Amino acid sequence: MIKKLLTGVVIAGVIGLVGFWAAAPVLTGQAIIRAAERGDEAALERLVDFPALRESMKGELNDLLVAEMRNDPRVVENNLGGLATMLGPMFISGAVDTVVTPQGVAAMVTTAKAPDADGAVPSEPVKGRDEPDLHKAWGYRSLDVFAVTLTDRDRPENNLALLLERRGLFTWRLAAVDLRTE
Template structure:
């Protein structure tokens, strides 16, 4: 074989590998979003690392509840506020373990919102929302974490970042969320 032909084949193979490696999280994210919109729980179970997602959601919701409690002077000045801050992580942990299912993940992706940790009703309930009012931005956070940030057009200051982690060379799974994502990736 010709030396130029071998070098060309090696370069083409390497380029194809790099493109496939870089595009893999986009394909995985699109597959996750399609499965969520279709309500396909079997596909969601394949595309989500539920133990990791639950731990991430617990940490994010605990931080949000603590910020809300600290921001309310009535709770910070009372003894009940301190007790609430101690009990909140335990209560949230049990609730997240029970509630985070493929159906809840599908709702999070479709609605662009994480569950409300306080259980307060949504002031503007969504009716017939098909996810058309959700802006998506995509990008790498690092070589092994890919972010799909969902922003509702009616609440541009609230973002939900779905964080996919690399599992091998070409496989990605939803493993975490970032509720405080203040900037787009």
């Protein structure tokens, strides 16, 4: 009888640990959204890996800028287009360093809009007026990466995937974004 009870307790414990392990990124994603909505900078500081997020944003925005420049006939035909392509990443780097702050993250999370290729961050909606109706999709991309995809129901082009990365067994941090969520 004791052996069966002990086996049941061990099985329940393992199931509980696996359940918490699987739910941990969802809880972190919800905490990030709540902190952004409240403007809780201290909570965002704890939940976001800002150096990793800045590097991710620089890469994403550089890719967008290069793609835009390649598709713009004015840049392709212009002799200075190559110079703009070379200098663009410098400007993006500076802009990202400036805007990826707790306030900038809060603005991105509450509007589902990332900075433009020029680094301009969306403004936070005024409470009660023009607040976006956000659809949230949750899902693992791998065992160590979890995506919270935010989409403005009224403006589906406003979407942003927040990528949480595992930091230990149960700890997750916002460390990247994916601007190409379509």
